[in-house]
Amino acid sequence: xxxxxxxxxxxxxxxxxxxxxxxxxxxxxxxxxxxxxxxxxxxxxxxxxxxxxxxxxxxxxxxxxxxxxxxxxxxxxxxxxxxxxxxxxxxxxxxxxxxxxxxxxxxxxxxxxxxxxxxxxxxxxxxxxxxxxxxxxxxxxxxxxxxxxxxxxxxxxxxxxxxxxxxxxxxxxxxxxxxxxxxxxxxxxxxxxxxxxxxxxxxxxxxxxxxxxxxxxxxxxxxxxxxxxxxxxxxxxxxxxxxxxxxxxxxxxxxxxxxxxxxxxxxxxxxxxxxxxxxxxxxxxxxxxxxxxxxxxxxxxxxxxxxxxxxxxxxxxxxxxxxxxxxxxxxxxxxxxxxxxxxxxxxxxxxxxxxxxxxxxxxxxxxxxxxxxxxxxxxxxxxxxxxxxxxxxxxxxxxxxxxxxxxxxxxxxxxxxxxxxxxxxxxxxxxxxxxxxxxxxxxxxxxxxxxxxxxxxxxxxxxxxxxxxxxxxxxxxxxxxxxxxxxxxxxxxxxxxxxxxxxxxxxxxxxxxxxxxxxxxxxxxxxxxxxxxxxxxxxxxxxxxxxxxxxxxxxxxxxxxxxxxxxxxxxxxxxxxxxxxxxxxxxxxxxxxxxxxxxxxxxxxxxxxxxxxxxxxxxxxxxxxxxxxxxxxxxxxxxxxxxxxxxxxxxxxxxxxxxxxxx
Numbered sequence: 001x002x003x004x005x006x007x008x009x010x011x012x013x014x015x016x017x018x019x020x021x022x023x024x025x026x027x028x029x030x031x032x033x034x035x036x037x038x039x040x041x042x043x044x045x046x047x048x049x050x051x052x053x054x055x056x057x058x059x060x061x062x063x064x065x066x067x068x069x070x071x072x073x074x075x076x077x078x079x080x081x082x083x084x085x086x087x088x089x090x091x092x093x094x095x096x097x098x099x100x101x102x103x104x105x106x107x108x109x110x111x112x113x114x115x116x117x118x119x120x121x122x123x124x125x126x127x128x129x130x131x132x133x134x135x136x137x138x139x140x141x142x143x144x145x146x147x148x149x150x151x152x153x154x155x156x157x158x159x160x161x162x163x164x165x166x167x168x169x170x171x172x173x174x175x176x177x178x179x180x181x182x183x184x185x186x187x188x189x190x191x192x193x194x195x196x197x198x199x200x201x202x203x204x205x206x207x208x209x210x211x212x213x214x215x216x217x218x219x220x221x222x223x224x225x226x227x228x229x230x231x232x233x234x235x236x237x238x239x240x241x242x243x244x245x246x247x248x249x250x251x252x253x254x255x256x257x258x259x260x261x262x263x264x265x266x267x268x269x270x271x272x273x274x275x276x277x278x279x280x281x282x283x284x285x286x287x288x289x290x291x292x293x294x295x296x297x298x299x300x301x302x303x304x305x306x307x308x309x310x311x312x313x314x315x316x317x318x319x320x321x322x323x324x325x326x327x328x329x330x331x332x333x334x335x336x337x338x339x340x341x342x343x344x345x346x347x348x349x350x351x352x353x354x355x356x357x358x359x360x361x362x363x364x365x366x367x368x369x370x371x372x373x374x375x376x377x378x379x380x381x382x383x384x385x386x387x388x389x390x391x392x393x394x395x396x397x398x399x400x401x402x403x404x405x406x407x408x409x410x411x412x413x414x415x416x417x418x419x420x421x422x423x424x425x426x427x428x429x430x431x432x433x434x435x436x437x438x439x440x441x442x443x444x445x446x447x448x449x450x451x452x453x454x455x456x457x458x459x460x461x462x463x464x465x466x467x468x469x470x471x472x473x474x475x476x477x478x479x480x481x482x483x484x485x486x487x488x489x490x491x492x493x494x495x496x497x498x499x500x501x502x503x504x505x506x507x508x509x510x511x512x513x514x515x516x517x518x519x520x521x522x523x524x525x526x527x528x529x530x531x532x533x534x535x536x537x538x539x540x541x542x543x544x545x546x547x548x549x550x551x552x553x554x555x556x557x558x559x560x561x562x563x564x565x566x567x568x569x570x571x572x573x574x575x576x577x578x579x580x581x582x583x584x585x586x587x588x589x590x591x592x593x594x595x596x597x598x599x600x601x602x603x604x605x606x607x608x609x610x611x612x613x614x615x616x617x618x619x620x621x622x623x624x625x626x627x628x629x630x631x632x633x634x635x636x637x638x639x640x641x642x643x644x645x646x647x648x649x650x651x652x653x654x655x656x657x658x659x660x661x662x663x
Contacts, residue, residue, distance in 0.1 A: 035207050035209040037335060037356060040433075041191070044214075045187065045189050045330040045453075052318075052465070054469075069180075075088070086176060092134075092143075096115075098112075118448055142504060147176075153168055154169050159217075202338040216368050219327040221294065242270065243267065244266065255299055265296070333365065345435040354431070354434075360393055363394060410422055411423065414436075417437075419434075423518075423521050456526055507523070
């Protein structure tokens with residue numbers, strides 16, 4: 001064994017070698033409850049996906065794209081009349097608007113550099129989808145981008161029970177994407193403001209526990225259920241915000257409704273509880289149970305999209321909730337300490353709060369769960385953790401989570417740099433501390449990783465939209481039994497799906513190794529490949545049915561052609577028999593000796609008798625052949641060939657009988 005190997009492995013002779021200057025290991029950082037960990041800054045991107053449902057069958061592959069184009073053009077027309085706050089943005093690279101002052105402003109130069117890096121981060125074909133400047137008419141654009149700039153703050157009250165918290169956040173981005181596949185995504189970016197003076201200068205004033213509650217509650221589109229008690233039913237919404245107010249230029253915004261009244265942008269959500277419960281129980285005109293979207297989200301839409309259940313819009317295409325009540329989200333949480341009003345980026349101190357986060361709190365961030373569990377609710381989260389519970393109370397079974405959390409839900413490539421990525425599919429969270437996180441990573445999440453999330457959730461919404469179109473087409477077939485319309489509609493859906501697969505579906509977005517790994521993990525957590533295979537199977541199943549049906553109809557047509565040919569053969573045999581000299585020779589029943597009208601009558605009698613006999617025999621043969629077919633293969637519709645053969649034979653025999661009587 002060599003000296004080098006022995007020393008490295010700690011063999012006895014290693015003690016004789018000079019001691020290497022290896023720093024002593026740092027003692028492990030004590031874990032802290034989330035209520036004791038301050039958040040320097042937090043950003044939350046909410047992505048609300050919706051899908052468009054058409055009331056009529058699609059006649060061709062462009063039907064859905066034309067419907068989305070109609071919605072976009074109507075919104076542009078309203079913007080020109082100042083009838084909406086949404087403004088069309090033809091250049092998608094400006095999804096984050098540049099600073100107003102662009103004359104040598106360092107902020108504008110920084111914006112240019114960030115936009116440059118964002119665009120070139122992706123493959124060329126992804127760049128063409130995400131960043132191509134659109135034509136004036138918007139023709140063939142993969143999506144339409146609209147922006148609102150009038151909303152600059154959100155005042156929100158959230159929390160469970162008496163522990164309610166009221167905070168004000170900046171609204172830094174409010175965008176609406178309308179995709180030609182029939183999907184739409186409303187993007188809202190909320191940021192915890194940093195005071196510029198006073199004792200809290202440079203600090204958000206939030207704790208990690210408050211952000212956990214906020215992250216879970218604010219993303220609710222509607223209440224999944226309500227807490228109730230015997231005295232006051234539906235007293236409070238469960239796990240949703242309590243109050244919301246949208247501000248612009250320091251005042252609560254007001255939206256002018258279509259009836260002329262002004263709707264203030266502030267609500268207490270418990271006032272909507274009774275109305276929402278009654279709305280769901282009553283159903284709409286078709287008997288469906290539609291999600292009762294909270295009014296503060298409807299306010300942001302500003303009638304840009306007509307949601308399912310909106311009054312007064314019965315005859316226009318409607319946009320439907322595509323996931324459950326929780327919006328997908330992206331968050332960055334900076335745990336960098338603050339000293340003298342500035343972030344402390346000293347490597348020795350920065351990692352303190354970052355390393356002190358308990359595994360249970362990381363899991364709550366990953367799955368966007370609040371910090372309340374039954375045990376914490378009873379005993380309180382402020383108490384010291386008992387021995388063996390330093391990691392806190394887990395949101396789910398600890399063994400279940402620890403078995404696969406770090407391998408499937410966490411991306412740890414930059415954990416040593418103070419950055420940890422967490423994926424649950426519907427939620428993406430980057431938590432970290434230090435210069436690398438605060439100056440580089442936060443900007444990447446706002447731009448590079450946001451685009452990755454937009455692509456992932458666009459694919460999810462589009463696939464669910466395709467599945468809904470197929471289900472609705474099959475439903476119309478079941479009701480109307482119109483196979484021709486169903487065939488046209490399925491052909492349109494299949495062609496539209498072909499366009500989506502080859503133009504708008506991306507399984508790889510960048511040559512950067514971290515982008516490849518993160519996007520693969522994100523797509524896996526969303527189950528996009530499995531969903532894609534399901535939709536593809538739905539389309540193939542429907543088309544297999546249509547192909548089988550087409551083959552059946554072809555077989556039926558061939559059978560009928562053979563039946564017609566059979567009738568023709570019967571007539572041919574009859575007329576062939578009439579042309580034989582044997583029947584009309586002088587030796588047959590004295591026909592040859594008849595003269596004048598009597599001979600003509602005899603000739604007609606014999607001819608009609610033979611034709612009638614052959615037709616009846618042909619009809620009997622067709623009936624026999626039909627009876628030998630399997631019951632499931634017999635044609636259910638009325639077959640005119642058999643009655644025709646029987647009718648011709650009967651008429652011929654009746655006329656022959658009349659001639660015989662006249663004779």
